[in-house]
Amino acid sequence: MRKIFRLAGREPQVDDEIRDELESHLAFKIDALIQSGMSREDAESEARRQLGSMTDAMRQTKAQAVAHRRRRRVGEWWASWVLDLRLVLRSLRRAPGYTAAASAILALGIGATLAVVAIADRLLFTPLPFSAADRVVVMFEGHQTGGGLRLPSYPTVQDWEAQATDFERIAYVPGTQMIWRRPEAAEAILVAFPTAGFFEALGTPPLLGRVLTREDDTGGSRVAVIGYDFWRRYFGSDRSVIGTTLTLAEGPVTVVGVMPPGFQLPYWAQIYLPFRTLPAADQAVVAYRDNHADGLVVGRMAPGATLPQAQASLGIVAQRLAEAYPVEQEGWTRATLIPIRDFLYDPVSYTRRGVPNPVRTVLLFGSGVALVLLIACANVAGLAMVRAQAVERELAVRAALGARRGSLIRLRLLESGVVALFGAVLGLLLAGVLLRVLQRAAPDLLPRLEEVQIEPRLALAAVALAAAAALLSGLIPALRATRGPVADLVKVGRSSSAGRQTRAQQALVVAQVGLAVTLLVGAAVLTRSLIRVANAPIGFEPDGLIGLNVQPDLARYRTPEATLELYRRVLDEVQRTPGVAAAALVNHAPISRAGIATRLVVEGHAEQPGAPAPQAAFRLVSPEYFETMRIPILRGRGFTEADLAGPNDGLIINAALARRHFQGADPLGRRITVFRAARWLPDVGTPISGVVVGVVGDVRHFGAEADPSEEVYLPYTWNPWAFTGVVVRTTGAPDALVEPLWRAVAAIDPDLPRASGGQPNVATFAQRLVTDRAPRNAMTVAAIGVAATAFVLAIVGLYGVVAYAVGLRRREIGVRSALGADTGMVLGLIMREGIGLALVGAGLGVVGGWFAATLLENLVYGVGVRDPVAFVLAPLILLVVAAFATYGPARRAARLDPVEVLKGD
Numbered sequence: 001m002r003k004i005f006r007l008a009g010r011e012p013q014v015d016d017e018i019r020d021e022l023e024s025h026l027a028f029k030i031d032a033l034i035q036s037g038m039s040r041e042d043a044e045s046e047a048r049r050q051l052g053s054m055t056d057a058m059r060q061t062k063a064q065a066v067a068h069r070r071r072r073r074v075g076e077w078w079a080s081w082v083l084d085l086r087l088v089l090r091s092l093r094r095a096p097g098y099t100a101a102a103s104a105i106l107a108l109g110i111g112a113t114l115a116v117v118a119i120a121d122r123l124l125f126t127p128l129p130f131s132a133a134d135r136v137v138v139m140f141e142g143h144q145t146g147g148g149l150r151l152p153s154y155p156t157v158q159d160w161e162a163q164a165t166d167f168e169r170i171a172y173v174p175g176t177q178m179i180w181r182r183p184e185a186a187e188a189i190l191v192a193f194p195t196a197g198f199f200e201a202l203g204t205p206p207l208l209g210r211v212l213t214r215e216d217d218t219g220g221s222r223v224a225v226i227g228y229d230f231w232r233r234y235f236g237s238d239r240s241v242i243g244t245t246l247t248l249a250e251g252p253v254t255v256v257g258v259m260p261p262g263f264q265l266p267y268w269a270q271i272y273l274p275f276r277t278l279p280a281a282d283q284a285v286v287a288y289r290d291n292h293a294d295g296l297v298v299g300r301m302a303p304g305a306t307l308p309q310a311q312a313s314l315g316i317v318a319q320r321l322a323e324a325y326p327v328e329q330e331g332w333t334r335a336t337l338i339p340i341r342d343f344l345y346d347p348v349s350y351t352r353r354g355v356p357n358p359v360r361t362v363l364l365f366g367s368g369v370a371l372v373l374l375i376a377c378a379n380v381a382g383l384a385m386v387r388a389q390a391v392e393r394e395l396a397v398r399a400a401l402g403a404r405r406g407s408l409i410r411l412r413l414l415e416s417g418v419v420a421l422f423g424a425v426l427g428l429l430l431a432g433v434l435l436r437v438l439q440r441a442a443p444d445l446l447p448r449l450e451e452v453q454i455e456p457r458l459a460l461a462a463v464a465l466a467a468a469a470a471l472l473s474g475l476i477p478a479l480r481a482t483r484g485p486v487a488d489l490v491k492v493g494r495s496s497s498a499g500r501q502t503r504a505q506q507a508l509v510v511a512q513v514g515l516a517v518t519l520l521v522g523a524a525v526l527t528r529s530l531i532r533v534a535n536a537p538i539g540f541e542p543d544g545l546i547g548l549n550v551q552p553d554l555a556r557y558r559t560p561e562a563t564l565e566l567y568r569r570v571l572d573e574v575q576r577t578p579g580v581a582a583a584a585l586v587n588h589a590p591i592s593r594a595g596i597a598t599r600l601v602v603e604g605h606a607e608q609p610g611a612p613a614p615q616a617a618f619r620l621v622s623p624e625y626f627e628t629m630r631i632p633i634l635r636g637r638g639f640t641e642a643d644l645a646g647p648n649d650g651l652i653i654n655a656a657l658a659r660r661h662f663q664g665a666d667p668l669g670r671r672i673t674v675f676r677a678a679r680w681l682p683d684v685g686t687p688i689s690g691v692v693v694g695v696v697g698d699v700r701h702f703g704a705e706a707d708p709s710e711e712v713y714l715p716y717t718w719n720p721w722a723f724t725g726v727v728v729r730t731t732g733a734p735d736a737l738v739e740p741l742w743r744a745v746a747a748i749d750p751d752l753p754r755a756s757g758g759q760p761n762v763a764t765f766a767q768r769l770v771t772d773r774a775p776r777n778a779m780t781v782a783a784i785g786v787a788a789t790a791f792v793l794a795i796v797g798l799y800g801v802v803a804y805a806v807g808l809r810r811r812e813i814g815v816r817s818a819l820g821a822d823t824g825m826v827l828g829l830i831m832r833e834g835i836g837l838a839l840v841g842a843g844l845g846v847v848g849g850w851f852a853a854t855l856l857e858n859l860v861y862g863v864g865v866r867d868p869v870a871f872v873l874a875p876l877i878l879l880v881v882a883a884f885a886t887y888g889p890a891r892r893a894a895r896l897d898p899v900e901v902l903k904g905d
Contacts, residue, residue, distance in 0.1 A: 088415045099419060102380045105796075106423025108789050109376030110465050111430030112369040114458055118435060120362050122452045128341060129262045131203025132300075137307070138343040139170070139297040141318065142334030149336055152297050154286040156321060156329070157195075163317045166310040167299045171198035173266060174278065174286050174295040177723070179249035179553045179753055188551045188756035189230075192269035193278040199225075201300040202265070209242045209257035216274045225257040225272040227264065229450075233758065246271070249553045250279060261451050265344075266296045268757065281554070281680035289328045290685055293596055299337070311337045330613075344447055361446065361779060364855050368522070368786040371515045373465070375790050378508040379797045380419070417467070424466035428459060441778050509797045510841040513882070516787070516794035517845020517875050518852055523780075523787035524870035525856055525863060530780040532862030533773060539699035539708065540590060541630040542765040544581075546734045547589050548574070548726040548741055549761040551753050554680060560720035566749065567716070567724050571622065573744045574726055579737050582729040584625035585716050587618075589725040590701045591768040598712065601673040601687075602661045616657055617701065617709050618677045620716040620724075626696055628729045636668050636694035644717045651690040655698050657710035667692045674712050680722045688718065703772045705861045734764040779859070791878065794841070799885040802834040827890050834886030835879070842875035849874070 034043045092099045130136050140149040141156070152160070157172040164170065173194040180189045199211035207228065216223055224246060235241045244255045253273060278286065285291050301310050314335035322329040345359055432454050439449055550570055557563045567585055574583045588595045598618040623639040625631075634655060643650050651672060658667045673689040698708035716724065726745075730737050742762045745752060754761055770777075853865040863870075 085414065085418070088411065088418055092415065092418065099422070101796075102419045103422035103426060105376045105379050105793060106420055106466070107426035107430055108793070109369070109373035110424055110427030110462055111434060112786065112789065113373050113465060114427060114431035114454065114462055115434040115438075116362065116366045116369045117461060118431065118452050118454060118458055119446060119449070120366055121458075122448050123345070123362055123446060124359065126448075128344070129204050129260050130340060133340055135301045135303075135305075136202060136340040137299050137301065137310070137337040138340060139299050139314075140336045140338070141292075141332045142336040144331050144333045150332070151292045151295055153289045153291050153328075154295075155289045157297055159321055160314060160317055160335075163320075164299075164310075164314055166302050166305040166313050168302050169197040169201035170297065170299040171195050171201050172275075172286075172295060172297050173198060173269075174275075174282065175266060175269060176279065176282050176294065177551060177756065178279075179551070179751070181247045181249065181751070185755075186553075186751050186753040188753040188761075190268045190270045190757045192266055192272050193275045193282075194272060195275045198272075198298065201298050202263075203300070204259065204263050206257040207260040208239060209255070211257050211259075212272060212274055217276050222251060222253045222277060223256045223274070224253040225259060226255055227259050227270050227272075228261045229264070229758075230270040231258045249555045250277070253277075262448055265298070265340075267344075270757065279554075279680075284682065285679040285684060288685060289325060290599075291679075294679075298340070307337055307339070311335055361859065364522075364859065365782060365786065367852075367855065368519055368783070371519060372786055372790050372793070375512045375515050375793045375797075378512050379793045380416075381508055420466035421463075424462040427465075428454060428462050431458075431462075438778060438782070441774065441781075506837055509794070509837050510844065512790075512794040512797045513838055513841025513878065514844035514848060516790040517842050517878055518848035519783075519787040519790045520874035520878060521846065521849030521870055522852065522856060523783040524874045525853070525860060525865060525867050526780045526783045528863045528867055528870055529860040530776055533704045533776060536700070536704040536862065538590070538704050539631060539697050542591075542769055544730050544734055545629070545765040546728040546730060546737060546741060547592070547763060547765055547768060548728065548745065549723065549756060550726060550745065551723040551756060551761070552749070553751060554722060556751075560681060563720050563722070564717060567720075569748050570724075570726060570745055573748055574728055574741060577737070577740055577744050579730050579732055579740070580728055581731045582624055582628040584628040584727050585620075585622040586625055586725050586727060587620040587716065587721040587723075588701070589727055590629075590699050591703060591765065591772050592725065593702060593772075595701060595709075596677050598674045598677050600657075600661075600710075600712065603671040603673075614661070615710070616653075616674065617711040618674065618719075619711050619713045620719060620721055621713055622716050625713075625727070628727050629699075630729075631699060632697040634695045634697060635666075636692070638694055638696075639713075639715050643715045649690045650693040650715075651688075652694040652696060652713040653692055654696050654708065654711040654713075656708045657712065658695050660710060667695060672712070674714070676719045678719045678721050681720070688714065705776075734766070738762055738764065776861075791881075794878070795881055795885045798834060798838060798882055799889065802830065802886050802889045830890035831883070831886050834890070835883055838879055838882035838886075842878055845878075846871060846875055 030040070030043050034040060038046065127133065139152065139157075139160070141152050142149055152172075154172050154174070157170060161167075161170040171194055173192050175190060175192045177188045178191045180187050194212065196214040196217045199213075204211075206225065209225075212223065212225055226241070231237060231241060235244070241255055241258060245252045246255065259272075286295075301307070314337070315333065318329075318335050319333045322331065322333045435452055435454070439452070550567065552563055552566055554563075557566060571583060571585055574580060595617050597615040600614045600616045602614070621639070623641055623643065626633055626638045636652075639650070639652065651674075653667060653672070661667075662670065669691050671689060671691050673687050676683050676686050676688060678684060696713070699711070700706055700708055701711075702709075728734075728737070728741060742754065745762075746754075752761075849871065850866060856865040
């Protein structure tokens with residue numbers, strides 16, 4: 001029996017032996033029971049019962065033995081890993097330079113990669129906050145010639161809603177500014193007034209409270225839903241905001257809901273009020289069929305309806321409207337439906353001019369940081385090769401003592417893994433820092449950028465990247481370090497793998513340099529583009545200029561005469577402020593990203609049949625405007641005080657309008673007609689006819705990257721605007737006059753808002769230009785940062801491989817020196833090899849940059865994506881720096897004493 005239990009604790013192959021012993025014991029037991037007086041049947045039954053108990057005990061013993069063996073093996077396995085880990089940590093502690101350098105290099109690659117992955121995850125893969133977003137579209141009218149899109153008017157939207165069959169909901173969302181009387185100071189906020197069904201069309205549940213309903217649009221209560229950014233900025237994310245009263249100039253409203261992050265539609269909307277609460281003046285405007293400004297139209301397609309099908313059916317309705325309203329709708333016979341994701345992420349999304357394509361930008365930088373990560377892995381692999389060379393004696397001793405090659409490879413990979421883990425932790429911290437910097441420096445660079453954060457699953461991604469980096473950077477050095485017989489490994493300094501490792505390092509360096517040059521070329525193109533933007537003429541002199549917005553409460557200034565009197569008082573007070581050289585009024589100042597167009601009729605100018613009616617920007621200015629802004633008057637004259645009395649036949653146009661409509665002929669004295677555009681006045685849309693008395697230079701109103709628009713200037717008294725801008729030319733530093741100017745304006749009316757839409761109402765034009773160029777600046781700085789990181793890593797790799805090669809060739813260099821080679825010859829020998837590697841890599845990088853240049857399309861301004869200056873400058877910079885990086889090791893090699901080298905050998 002003891003033998004059975006001993007066998008039960010052994011391996012499975014002894015089961016036959018156990019079975020034989022059991023059968024033998026069964027027969028013995030039956031005979032013993034028969035001899036004790038039992039019948040054979042009873043004896044067999046009792047013997048089998050006892051044998052069953054013994055079998056169960058045997059099975060339990062066997063299971064316990066197997067579990068013990070497994071625990072012992074796991075314990076041995078764990079103990080071996082713990083021992084290897086302790087050895088690795090001790091080894092890395094003795095090499096702090098390698099540990100710090102490799103960890104920092106990987107941290108750069110992993111940190112940049114994680115930051116871009118976090119942005120791409122939010123932008124490309126996180127669902128939009130709309131239910132069934134693939135059925136939500138933004139709706140525009142399209143001209144039959146394909147010559148443009150425009151916002152449908154509210155009457156048109158009503159006709160669409162009544163006749164369209166492929167839509168569940170269609171909603172119109174006009175907007176305006178309203179004065180919010182806060183305890184601290186009045187502020188102008190941007191308010192959207194969606195028609196009933198807007199929130200149903202989007203299907204977005206609120207973060208807090210509820211959304212606006214159809215009952216809100218018919219009842220008597222005044223309620224508001226606020227946006228997430230508005231809630232966070234002004235209420236500190238206080239969840240008890242529901243029920244709070246906002247004191248608006250038109251009356252108090254009660255907050256009933258807060259929308260979730262990412263819900264920013266229209267993009268300018270800060271709060272939402274029911275459509276019925278739209279101010280009376282704006283209600284008159286939206287009822288005007290020829291009003292196509294300051295709004296948005298969204299729709300939800302019916303289940304099963306496709307985009308082409310819905311667009312075609314709505315096009316039929318548009319054709320009917322063009323026949324019914326030949327003046328307002330002539331030629332606008334098409335409907336254009338844009339999926340909500342495309343609308344939000346398109347760079348020309350009809351709301352965000354000058355912002356680079358976000359998807360293309362993310363893909364571009366994703367490709368760049370992927371290359372940086374590859375360069376980092378290659379660099380760490382090069383360091384690991386040098387590191388493997390340094391620990392060859394240790395490997396040789398372990399191999400001589402019986403360590404298997406797999407164990408040695410595991411030890412090297414474990415060291416790479418520990419270094420990569422350090423790099424992953426640092427990379428996570430770096431990614432968080434990069435995101436915070438980007439969010440603060442250029443919050444408008446990408447949609448939903450403010451939502452991006454390092455989430456827990458990105459920590460797992462960092463670990464995965466670290467594991468991949470450890471495998472990429474550690475496997476090849478580990479295989480090479482353990483290749484060959486033990487006797488070769490023991491010959492320290494004469495390893496048979498030294499030559500192979502040098503060639504592998506050289507290949508890695510060539511790859512690093514090539515990738516770095518590719519990125520440098522892209523960064524150089526973007527930098528050249530940024531320089532072109534900074535130097536592009538914008539049509540006026542921004543230095544020494546301040547912009548100030550005056551937004552009166554129309555509940556107090558109810559008439560045009562009252563607003564004009566306020567504007568005159570403000571202008572007089574500003575002009576009297578010490579340090580002011582000149583000041584003027586304009587309804588929409590340059591770089592404000594605001595404007596409104598008017599239909600334009602040029603006497604004697606026949607437009608092409610069916611083409612869209614020509615339009616021009618509607619500018620209202622005071623006589624001092626062109627002098628204050630330093631906009632040149634190219635022909636004729638500017639406005640005078642006499643022109644302010646009323647429409648008296650004198651208009652001014654810009655050069656772009658003159659070029660298009662007069663085609664080289666003298667426009668002075670030619671008659672043109674525009675249409676009043678002040679939406680708060682009942683005469684909106686009525687014509688103003690006059691002759692051209694002056695032609696002024698073009699102004700890039702929407703920034704340096706936007707082409708000058710056609711503009712018509714009128715005296716500001718002819719069509720009083722509901723607000724005005726004041727442009728101020730200073731005699732000294734403009735920053736010092738910002739506060740005095742606002743105090744002067746506030747002295748006239750303390751209730752004038754200090755900010756509008758979260759932006760200050762008084763700022764220098766230098767600040768406005770910085771804000772305008774922030775997306776391109778941030779994109780260029782990021783590109784330079786990625787390229788510079790790759791550049792530094794490539795140079796470090798080049799320096800390391802040259803220094804390592806010099807160390808391996810000490811004896812050769814000593815022999816050459818002993819045979820008469822002078823310092824210059826040795827110096828030239830080493831530098832030729834280093835610069836040769838850089839040349840090969842630079843050539844490959846230029847080729848790569850040439851093919852990758854298409855990624856920069858739509859991201860550059862004023863230069864081509866294959867700009868020859870960039871393609872020459874980038875490799876030239878790298879080669880110059882590579883020469884300096886090679887010079888150090890080469891100089892040390894040239895100074896070697898051949899006697900000492902040969903003696904040591």
